[in-house]
Amino acid sequence: MAEKANPTRMELLKIKSRIKLAKNGHNLLKQKRDALIMEFFKILKKAKDLRGELNSKMGSAYKSLSIAHAYHTTFELESIATGLEQDMGLNVKSRNVMGVRIPEITASLDEREFGSGYSLMGTSAKIDDVVEDFGAVLRLVVTLAETETAIRRLIKEIEKTKRRVNALEFVVLPRLEHEREDIIFRLEEMERDSFVSLKVIKRRLEQEAAQKKGAS
Template sequence: MEEKPNPTRMELLKIKARIKLARKGHKLLKQKRDALIMEFFKILGQARDLRGQLNQELEEGYRYLAMASFSHTIFDLDNMARMVRAEYGLDVKEKNVMGVKIPKIRVEMKEFKSYPIFMSSAKVDKSVEHFRNALKLVLQLAETETAIKRIIKEIEKTKRRVNALEFVVLPRLEEQEREIRMRLEEMERDMFVSLKVIKRRLEKEAAF
């Protein structure tokens, strides 16, 4: 059972200060929630664009590979694929968005080894180029999808805190404030009545 607050002026001032602080916190958390939702939709749009680009690069890569199969045997294409070696450098940093750490991945190709020119054709080269682009997009997509998951988690956490303040903490504090005010008003009325009684008694005694 919740302990009732003491009906004193000091306690009333404390409750009012807590209400003010809770309202300020509620406002700030709502602003944070709204900013996170905006960031979520922004990154979601980026993820959709990246997925579209990735699908396009893969489609083009397979299209050129299919065309290359008309002038190269499967054995030749398999040999060329085995000769392709790419070494990438990843620079992973984090940026802070409203308290959420979001990864930022920068991809840099350090070394690329390919098949001899005499084995290849323009169709094979274009296919390799599109698949290389697709790999970079996969890494960028992983970055955005990780960011989306973290932002969703933080939005849910912030929403719970907003709701707790709005529907639990503030109503309880406001009820305590009303109760203290009522008790103080009641005590003041009782004190006023008592003073009137004492005054009348003193007036009667003075008359004798």
């Protein structure tokens, strides 16, 4: 059981100051939570749109690949694909949203280099379509990974902030306000006791004075 605070004016001022500080913190955390939730839904919509776009691009890419199969053998396509292998450059930055680092990833894929791994001689224009379509798919995959990473980080921070808001709202503030009311009650009780004691002392002094006056 928590020890009761001393019923003094100084302790009452301390409790009131702590209540004010807790309320300010509670308001700031609520603002942070609301801002994070807004950002979460904005990025969630972006991710949903990207998934739809990615599905569409994947469909187009595989359709282009299917058409290319009509012009080239599987061996030829595999040889071309091997020649296209290259490292993708990724430029990773981040922005701060209410203390949460949101990644911003840019894929660097040079179309000229990406398409220079195969000879134009002996290949059809359909190969260019395949390269272009799968390059677009690759960029979308990177962007989608960026948004889904941001979503996971935001969810984690939102839950953390909600717990802190609830702790202040339902635990800390009620306890401090109870302590404040308890101190006020005990101070008033002490004042009443002091008032009664003073009245008793005054009455006794008056009685003693009357007795002395009567004796004289």
